[in-house]
Amino acid sequence: MADNSNLLAEQRRALILDEVRRRGGVRVNELTRRLNVSDMTIRRDLDALARAGAVEKVHGGAVVVEEARTHEPGFEAKSALELSAKEEIALAAARLVTPGSAIALSGGTTTFALAQHLTEIEQLTVVTNSVRVADVFERAQRQSGVPHATVVLTGGVRTPSDSLVGPVADRAIRSLHFDLLFLGTHGLSPEAGLSTPNLAEAETNRNFVASARRVIAVADHTKWGIVGLSTFAELAEVDTWVTDAALPAEAAEAAREHVRELILAG
Incomplete structure (x- = not known):
């Protein structure tokens, strides 16, 4: 792809589409470097291509249409984004x-980041289906010698995101009740709600939602408008969405029509 900031929008989008078809997918940060344009310009280009049905937007970029709804990147690939x-x-x-709460954290790189800020909060009971999240609390306990939290790791089958899903995880979650659920997601949209490419993960997340008094989605602005294969919660089921301040104003307005509370961090 040429590195030329003077390309017309049509030419730039043609180059992007060619790259998506050739490689199966592209990342926004790669395109900004190669085409020497802003992140916002690339996102507008991808929006235009997605509206035309030429690509499917996914977290951090776009993929060819037939792969998008069922494509689940691994934990390491997702952890480098945003x-x-x-x-x-x-x-x-x-x-x-607050100390003493019973909380649940679903799988995902944002819940993994959250877990690292929860290790000093005392007397937590933490239920998670994320191997990575459980490891955060285990390492913190080994380093301090003080068990600040009781961690319950569900059983189940491991996904590319290092989450445990399936009937074993579902039964464990259904038997419990949480004050707060922190829920990661592949995408959010008014039409599809919260969704994921993994059918088993969607079912496990549904059980999380059903067992929680308060549902808190933690997802950055690039997840807005992304639709995975399976919906596991409507936006109206989300009590709070914590996202970053880069969420466009029109998206924030649309989200507020559905979720009870929107927190723009940063």
Whole structure:
């Protein structure tokens, strides 16, 4: 792809589409470097291509249409995206937790970031289906020698996101009740709600939602408008969405029509 900031929008989008078809997918940060344009310009280009049905937007970029709804990147690939936004979201979400609470954290890189800010809050009971999240609390306990939290890790089958899903996880979650649920998601939209490419993960997340008194979605602004294969919660089921301040104003307005509370972190 040529590195030329003077390309017309049509030419630039043609180059982007060619790259998506050739490689199966592209990242926003790669395109900004290669085409020497802003992040917002690339996102507008991807929006235009998505409206035309030429690509499907996913977290951090776009993929060919037939792969998008069922494509689930691994934990390592997702953890490198939107790092500052995830940290801001994690800090804001951690302020919602009080000592002695029973909380649940679903799988995901944003809940993983959140877990690292919860290790010093005392007397928490933490239920999670994320191997990575459980590891955060285990490492903190080994380092301090003080068990600040009781951690319950559900059983189940491991996904590419290092989440445990399936009937074993579902039964464990259905038997419990949480004050707060912090829920990661592949995408959010008014039409599809919260969704994921993984059918088993969707069912496990549904059980999380059903067992929680308060549902808190933690997802950065790039997740807005993304639709995965399976919906696991409507936006109206979300009590609070904690996202970053880069969420466009029109998206924030649309979200407020559905979720009870919107927190823009950072």
